[in-house]
Amino acid sequence: xxxxxxxxxxxxxxxxxxxxxxxxxxxxxxxxxxxxxxxxxxxxxxxxxxxxxxxxxxxxxxxxxxxxxxxxxxxxxxxxxxxxxxxxxxxxxxxxxxxxxxxxxxxxxxxxxxxxxxxxxxxxxxxxxxxxxxxxxxxxxxxxxxxxxxxxxxxxxxxxxxxxxxxxxxxxxxxxxxxxxxxxxxxxxxxxxxxxxxxxxxxxxxxxxxxxxxxxxxxxxxxxxxxxxxxxxxxxxxxxxxxxxxxxxxxxxxxxxxxxxxxxxxxxxxxxxxxxxxxxxxx
Numbered sequence: 001x002x003x004x005x006x007x008x009x010x011x012x013x014x015x016x017x018x019x020x021x022x023x024x025x026x027x028x029x030x031x032x033x034x035x036x037x038x039x040x041x042x043x044x045x046x047x048x049x050x051x052x053x054x055x056x057x058x059x060x061x062x063x064x065x066x067x068x069x070x071x072x073x074x075x076x077x078x079x080x081x082x083x084x085x086x087x088x089x090x091x092x093x094x095x096x097x098x099x100x101x102x103x104x105x106x107x108x109x110x111x112x113x114x115x116x117x118x119x120x121x122x123x124x125x126x127x128x129x130x131x132x133x134x135x136x137x138x139x140x141x142x143x144x145x146x147x148x149x150x151x152x153x154x155x156x157x158x159x160x161x162x163x164x165x166x167x168x169x170x171x172x173x174x175x176x177x178x179x180x181x182x183x184x185x186x187x188x189x190x191x192x193x194x195x196x197x198x199x200x201x202x203x204x205x206x207x208x209x210x211x212x213x214x215x216x217x218x219x220x221x222x223x224x225x226x227x228x229x230x231x232x233x234x235x236x237x238x239x240x241x242x243x244x245x246x247x248x249x250x251x252x253x254x255x256x257x258x259x260x261x262x263x264x265x266x267x268x269x270x271x272x273x274x275x276x277x278x279x280x281x282x283x
Contacts, residue, residue: 009056010088015039019057019212023203026214031176032144033127038210043080048106049207051123052081055104058119058203059085064092066100070107071250071267077106095270107170109191111249111268114200116217122185124206127213129173129183149181152224160229172231175222176215184221190233190250195221241266244275 009016022036041049059065067082069075073095081104082093094100097112106123114120130140133151143149152173159167166172170186174195184192185204195202195215202215215221225231240247242254242263249271251264266272 006088008061008089009059010041010084011039011053011056016057019053022212023054023057023214026203026212027201027216029180030216030219031180031182031213033211033213035210036212038207041207042084047077048081048104048123050205050209050212051104051106051121051207052084052205053207054121054203054205054212055081055085055102056088058121059089059091059102061089061091063101064094064099066094066097066103068103068105068108068110068268068270071252072269074269096274097270107186107188108250108267109187109194111266111271113194114198116199118200120198120200120202122187122202122204124183124185124204124211125208126171127183127204127206127209127211129171129181144180147179152181156224156226160226166225166229166232173224175224177219177221181224182213182215188234188250189223189231192221192223192231193233195219197221236264239264241272244272244279246272246275 019036022034026032026034038049039053041052043049043052065085067078069078072078085091086093097103097110101117102119102121103110104121109120128140130143130151132155134140134143156166170188171183172189172192173181174184174192176182184195197218197220198215199217201217204213223231234250236247236251239251241251242265244266246266250267252267254263254265
């Protein structure tokens, strides 16, 4: 049986050019959602097609690619995406953040600070930060054009009035370049500060919603907050990873069902493994 041949990175060259043009426009207008003709892929919409389309359009033969899903390099989603990229490009894959030139991620920004020669691509389910209180796409476009973000502030204010604090666990909206209120994708609040003047280019793609937007390198990114209720990240003070001992990183809570004891473990699995290997070499 003859093996089926694909164009490099699956897409035809015209599709790649169209997605690259949308990406360039997004880079030129930080935080602005650029519509694009979302392509069909052999994975379901909602499973990272927006991020994957960006990756397949930008990847080159000399790139080194890393794919993570909620901090893990070995989840079903991450492995499936890596298999498709490798099968259609033959590029090198890695789990080491520092070695990757192209990083596709779902729900996390890696713990290792990103550098100027790297591109981070975030998968986005809902790119519109105003959708929770305005269902009309036409209306949200007008609100962005007029820089009318009262509703976004009101949502945060209501949470403070009801619970005494902002309870939004992920996808906390940010103001990009003092202009557009933007959804940072469902990353935890812990990762929002990593966007502030990041050396790496950050691209965000929503396949189902057909939107691409960007945070160019060294762009000002501020999480929405109030003077008397400043933005706060998740608090892991006094906690460390049970495996590698790391602190000041995003930790998953592990509950032992047998005795109810609680411990913590690095969410970024590749970084945890690297620390363990380094300790082994030192020993």
